[in-house]
Amino acid sequence: MMDWTDRHCRYFHRLLSKNTLLYTEMINAGAIVHGDVPRHLRYNSEEHPLALQLGGSEPDKLAVAARVAEEWGYDEVNINCGCPSERVQKGAFGACLMAEPDLVADCVKAMLDAVHDSAKMPITVKHRIGINKTEDTPESYGFVRDFVGKVADAGCQTFIVHARNAWLKGLSPKENRDIPPLRYEIVHQLKADFPHLNIAINGGITTNVQIAEQLQGLDGVMVGREAYHNPWLLASWDEAFFGADPQIETRESIEAQMVTYMAREQALHGTHWAPIARHMLGLRHGLAGSRRWRQVWSDHKLRDTPPSEIMKLAHA
Secondary structure: OOOOOOHHHHHHHHHHOOOOOEEOOOEEHHHHHHOOHHHHHOOOHHHOOEEEEEEOOOHHHHHHHHHHHHHOOOOEEEEEEOOOOHHHHHOOOHHHHHHOHHHHHHHHHHHHHHOOOOOOOOEEEEEEEEEOOOOOOOOOHHHHHHHHHHHHHOOOOEEEEEEEEEOOOOOOHHHHOOOOOOOHHHHHHHHHHOOOOEEEEEOOOOOHHHHHHHHOOOOEEEOOHHHHHOHHHHHHHHHHHHOOOOOOOOHHHHHHHHHHHHHHHHHHHOOOOHHHHHHHOOOOOOOOOHHHHHHHHHOHHHOOOOHHHHHHHHOO
16 A cells, blocks of 8 residues: 555545544655654544554664654554565565564564553554465465464564465566455464454455454454545444444535645645545545546646635536
């Protein structure tokens, strides 16, 4: 979700669901240690509960990043051990870390030691069920079981499991989201073998029926690209999964609140409305007239038009 779930996207998603845990895009721990911290970590107060996802493989840098995240008020820090991109692999983190459970364990322990209260801001791990093709390395449940066991011994209590292998050679990141087969049974076996851990599932889940089915045996469900492309799905989650009252917002009221947010961002930070509006282009997914609505909000010729006027044009 790099370049997708920035703070503008998360503000939009929070309008749709008050309770869903939101994740940042993956941020290199080194960028927090050596870079512009506010640029990487700034968020809107409305975004809570909010998890910071980090990429990295150096325990000392991850420890510093976790401590800074705690100071900034994040609700969770997650280490990404599932991204298969070659760029990430060159940095020696992402899915390739699954081959080094001792190193991941060291990273988790260093981060837990660095924060003041891991109960309020837990350190979690997102990973795959394995790495590489079956013909390269025999697909073994024992591989992911031992990975989880080793990292759990270091103090991690929550694992978000993408139920596919990551093929680190020969597939693009996009192909890695589609070609390796989904094996939900592996994630459920992890929960059976580690009942004391929080095990959440990710990968190929696109409907509330599927979410409810997975929650029968697991502790959580992570939805990524479907939530981005079809964001109105989130509007049902507070009632369906958190026991909240029925959603009273409409797509139009959400759009109007985003227009207000765009004006606020322009006034406070000089942010143009276009990089904010791109995140809500799926709001009318599946509705009649949605194509024209998207075209209006994407029209570069309207860049100098106030967002309130663009909203009127989009519904004309």
